[in-house]
Amino acid sequence: MEMPRVSTSRTPYVFLAIGAACLLAGSYIGLFVAPAEQYMGNVQRIMYVHVPTAWNWMIAVLFAFGCAIAFLFKSDVKWDARLEAGLEVGALLAFLLCCQGAIWAKPTWGVWWDWDPRLTTTAVLLFSLLGILALRRFVEDPIKRAIWSSVATIIASIDLPIVYMSVKWWNSLHQQQSTPQTVSSQFHLPLRLNAFGVLFLMIGFLMLRSRIAGYRLQQELAAPPVLTGEEAGELA
Amino acid sequence: MLTAALRKELLLQWRTRSQMMAVFVFGAAALLLFSFAIGPNTEALRTFSAGFLWLGLLLSSTLTLAESFHAEMENRALEGLLLLPSDPRALYYGKTIANWLQLTLLGLALVPVMVVLYDAGTTQLLKLLLIIVLGTAGLAAPGTLYAAMTAQLRAKQTLLPLLLFPLIVPALLASVKATSLVILGDPMGQLKSWIGLLSAFDLIYWSLCGVLYGRVVEE
Amino acid sequence: MTEGIVTGGWEYVWTAYSLTAAAFLIYGVSLITRLRKERASK
Numbered sequence: 001m002e003m004p005r006v007s008t009s010r011t012p013y014v015f016l017a018i019g020a021a022c023l024l025a026g027s028y029i030g031l032f033v034a035p036a037e038q039y040m041g042n043v044q045r046i047m048y049v050h051v052p053t054a055w056n057w058m059i060a061v062l063f064a065f066g067c068a069i070a071f072l073f074k075s076d077v078k079w080d081a082r083l084e085a086g087l088e089v090g091a092l093l094a095f096l097l098c099c100q101g102a103i104w105a106k107p108t109w110g111v112w113w114d115w116d117p118r119l120t121t122t123a124v125l126l127f128s129l130l131g132i133l134a135l136r137r138f139v140e141d142p143i144k145r146a147i148w149s150s151v152a153t154i155i156a157s158i159d160l161p162i163v164y165m166s167v168k169w170w171n172s173l174h175q176q177q178s179t180p181q182t183v184s185s186q187f188h189l190p191l192r193l194n195a196f197g198v199l200f201l202m203i204g205f206l207m208l209r210s211r212i213a214g215y216r217l218q219q220e221l222a223a224p225p226v227l228t229g230e231e232a233g234e235l236a
Numbered sequence: 237m238l239t240a241a242l243r244k245e246l247l248l249q250w251r252t253r254s255q256m257m258a259v260f261v262f263g264a265a266a267l268l269l270f271s272f273a274i275g276p277n278t279e280a281l282r283t284f285s286a287g288f289l290w291l292g293l294l295l296s297s298t299l300t301l302a303e304s305f306h307a308e309m310e311n312r313a314l315e316g317l318l319l320l321p322s323d324p325r326a327l328y329y330g331k332t333i334a335n336w337l338q339l340t341l342l343g344l345a346l347v348p349v350m351v352v353l354y355d356a357g358t359t360q361l362l363k364l365l366l367i368i369v370l371g372t373a374g375l376a377a378p379g380t381l382y383a384a385m386t387a388q389l390r391a392k393q394t395l396l397p398l399l400l401f402p403l404i405v406p407a408l409l410a411s412v413k414a415t416s417l418v419i420l421g422d423p424m425g426q427l428k429s430w431i432g433l434l435s436a437f438d439l440i441y442w443s444l445c446g447v448l449y450g451r452v453v454e455e
Numbered sequence: 456m457t458e459g460i461v462t463g464g465w466e467y468v469w470t471a472y473s474l475t476a477a478a479f480l481i482y483g484v485s486l487i488t489r490l491r492k493e494r495a496s497k
Contacts, residue, residue, distance in 0.1 A: 016483060023479070027472060043464035046471040053475065072451060096478050103471045107464045120405070127402035134398055138391045148385050151448045155378060155403060158440060162406065201479055208486040215493040 003221055004078045006214040012207035019200030026052075026193030034190050046104040047187070052195040053100060056202050057093035058160060061125065063206065064090055065157040068150035077217050078210075080146035083153060084136065085209035087129055089202060094126035117166035118174040121159055128156035142220045237322040241330025248307055249338060255303065256338065263296040263342060264349045271353050278355055285356035286415035290371065290408055293343050297372075298397050300342070301379040304335050305387035314388075314453060328449035332380040332442070339372035356419050363427070367414045370434045374407030377441040384452050407441075410434040 030048030037044035064086030071079035101119065102112045113119065132152045139145035167174050249256070270288040274280050308314040317327055347364065351357045358364060382399045386392040414430040 020479075023476075027476075031468070031472070041464060043467055045468050049471055049475045092478065092482055096475060099474055100471050103467050103474070107467050120409075124402045124405045131395075131399045131402055135385075135395060138389050138395060147451050147454070151381075151385075151452055152399065154448065155381075155441075155444060158444070159403075159406070198479075201483070205482065205486060208490055212486070212489050212493055 002076065004076075004081060004214045004217050006211050006218065012204040012211075015200045015204035015207070019197050019202070019204060021197070022193050022200060023197030026190045026195075026197055029193065030190035035186055037187075040108055043104065043107045046100060048190045048194050050097070050100045050104060051191060052198040053093055053097050055195055056198045057090060057097055058164065059199070060086055060090040060093055060202060060206075061129075061157060061160050064129075064153050065160075068153040068157075071146055071150045072154075077142065077146060077221070078214065080142070080149065081210045081213035081217055082206070083146070083149055084213040085206045087133055087136075087149070087153065088209055089205050091126065091129040091133060093202070094122065094129060098123065098126065116174055117169070118163065121163040121166050125156065125159045125163060128152075128159065132156060142217055237326040238330055241327050242333055245304075245330050245334030246337070249334060252303075256300075256342070259296050259299050260342060260345050262299065263292045263346050266292040266295055267346065267349050267353055281354040282356050283416075283420065285350050285354035286412045286419055288354065289343075289346060289350045289415060290412045292346055293339065293372070294375065294401075294404070294408065296342055297339055297375050297379060298400070300338055301335060301376075301383040301400075302387065302392060302396055304331060304380065305383050309387050318453060324450040324453060325446050328380065328384075328446055332376050332445075335380050336373050336376035339376055340369055343368040343372055358419050360418050363418050364415065367411060367418065367431065367434070370431065370438055371407060371411030371414075373438045374411070374434060374441060375404055377438070377445045378403050381445040381449055381452060384449065407434060407437045410437065 026048060030045050034045070034048075036042050064083055067079045067083035067086055071077075071083060098119075101122075105114065106112050132149055135152060136145055136149055139148060267288055270284075270291070271281055274284070305314075308317065318324060344365070347368075379396075379400055382396055386395045386399070389395060410430050410433045414427055414434065417427045417430070
């Protein structure tokens with residue numbers, strides 16, 4: 001297994017900066033400029049962070065799935081480093097999504113949580129990701145860890161299309177998917193800005209987290225130190 | 237090769253059948269505890285009986301699934317098996333089918349316990365059998381795969397449930413729903429769609445896990 | 456509630472936005488810190 005090379009370019013920081021700027025601009029517009037919605041009033045403004053988080057969470061899971069497949073086919077550990085990043089960022093976004101959803105649900109549905117299909121399948125995927133991250137902590141051999149994480153990620157990703165289609169397949173309490181057709185045009189700009197904002201932030205996070213994983217893999221895959229003559233003599 | 241693997245698994249299970257008795261007692265005890273948690277509310281017990289049955293079965297499955305790799309972990313038998321000139325998938329499916337049979341038997345054994353404790357009887361025994369067969373299939377496939385992984389680790393007892401439970405939630409939900417409809421009645425004819433969903437999950441997991449098994453046990 | 460229309464609720468909006476901002480900020484800072492530490496210990 002080759003030693004992974006870790007990049008030191010400034011690109012992730014550029015992504016973080018652009019992402020933060022977009023998110024700030026989009027949030028400002030969403031909070032103060034866009035009109036209040038007809039039925040949900042101002043509470044609906046939570047959509048401008050909730051929907052972008054949801055979209056990017058699904059992208060993160062797809063990214064992790066892609067890395068898992070890439071690793072199993074190519075056996076290059078750099079894909080495991082990226083997989084680790086995808087899993088962690090995916091878990092973070094999923095947790096954030098559930099919190100935002102609960103905050104939005106309380107004033108609109110009257111409850112913090114409801115076991116409807118979209119929420120249930122999302123929670124399932126969150127726990128799956130946490131489980132795989134836990135698995136990684138207990139496997140010491142980096143190659144085995146990489147193979148098993150890839151296998152587990154592929155199996156867990158089956159839930160993602162179910163999450164996406166859950167609002168269509170079942171009569172879910174949750175809103176239908178947000179597309180330009182279902183969302184009024186006055187809300188498009190802050191939604192798009194925040195979507196790109198979170199996307200760029202996420203790309204920056206994935207790059208930085210992959211580097212951290214890459215450094216750790218370098219340490220784990222490094223050959224053991226060669227003993228000098230004296231030290232070798234002591235052991236004999 | 238598959239029949240040889242399956243025969244080996246069934247033979248192993250037959251030789252350790254006293255353990256099966258212990259697992260059954262564990263499952264029955266779990267069902268008993270659930271009824272204590274709800275209290276003497278016969279209506280509630282009957283309404284949730286399907287959920288209790290499947291929860292009891294799920295908890296018991298972590299015992300049987302972990303146990304199914306016990307023999308392979310001694311004397312590095314797993315490596316020995318891999319040296320054989322055969323497809324590792326045959327080994328996987330042999331073990332999974334054996335685990336599936338074991339869980340089906342366990343499920344069937346727990347049904348009378350459910351009937352007695354929760355007053356949850358039904359005359360549609362064939363439908364109940366079908367649901368148990370399909371539901372335990374959904375447990376056995378990913379369960380065997382993850383048991384193979386975690387058997388090699390120190391923290392096996394915590395990791396197997398941690399990894400397995402989120403994955404089998406869809407199968408669990410479908411099984412509970414279908415069993416509930418059989419016990420409590422199905423006025424809107426929803427049973428078919430839940431069984432269809434369960435079958436779809438089984439198909440996906442049985443094929444995917446078989447494909448991936450080879451990578452999990454390779455050296 | 457009058458005619459099913461939600462009134463007020465700004466506290467929910469502020470909570471959701473601050474939570475999101477805090478999560479991204481803290482995670483980003485933690486990543487940069489961890490990366491610096493990994494590189495320093497090479």
